[in-house]
Amino acid sequence: GQQLNQSPQSMFIQEGEDVSMNCTSSSIFNTWLWYKQDPGEGPVLLIALYKAGELTSNGRLTAQFGITRKDSFLNISASIPSDVGIYFCAGQMGAGGTSYGKLTFGQGTILTVHP
């Protein structure tokens, strides 16, 4: 079945550092989304990407949709302690101008920020 490979699995950084994580797939996706999840809570949507090559920012977050539609990356600039959590990429397929329903998630990147 479809799989998203997310790397790195975990990161330990100092406050103020920049972070980069990425996601690759053997399948083409029409939409890539990035979520953040805190312990015991549901994922929170950070950024959605709809066009190949698209670069989108949301505050200190920047994400790009790969040209091949098989990969995406997420950058966090000037990390702060509240950036701690698990970051997931998710891909969604579609056809005929309509998205299909399900999201396929990566395994997650655990981010730890040391003050």
Next chain:
Amino acid sequence: DTGVSQNPRHKITKRGQNVTFRCDPISEHNRLYWYRQTLGQGPEFLTYFQNEAQLEKSRLLSDRFSAERPKGSFSTLEIQRTEQGDSAMYLCASSLQRGFYNEQFFGPGTRLTVL
């Protein structure tokens, strides 16, 4: 608060018992999704509804699982004859699907523990 809500937040049950979870989506959203998440993994798709119609079910959704969205608003997920392997976080998400635009917003989840 107009986000996705789920009840209960936690459920502890004995093996063999039936359990039912409820999800209330964001009010204008036409799609509603159920996912399951085990420790250290990303969410896995179970099923989704467009209005009251159940459009897709994962092979993960065994015969013991049933989901309904009777009036196209809230949804219930029932697990019959629970097994220890059913222990997981059950996440609900909703979206307003318009063409390819289909950003899914998650609720806080229901944590199920089967003893």
